[in-house]
Amino acid sequence: MPLIIFLILVVLIAMFGFWDTLSALLGSLLMIILFAAAAAGLVVLAGMYGWRRIKRRP
Numbered sequence: 001m002p003l004i005i006f007l008i009l010v011v012l013i014a015m016f017g018f019w020d021t022l023s024a025l026l027g028s029l030l031m032i033i034l035f036a037a038a039a040a041g042l043v044v045l046a047g048m049y050g051w052r053r054i055k056r057r058p
Contacts, residue, residue, distance in 0.1 A: 012021045 009021070012024070016024070
């Protein structure tokens with residue numbers, strides 16, 4: 001499996017050039033990080049909403 005990923009990277013570098021490939025890889029990594037941050041924020045907001053709802057019950 002790592003060999004396939006390496007070959008795909010080699011093809012990307014050959015097609016787009018080094019800097020374009022590097023920016024694409026960094027962009028995809030940042031997209032994953034932003035998605036994880038947004039998901040964590042959503043979990044926190046849902047937890048806060050649930051906590052307030054449970055706290056109000058007599």
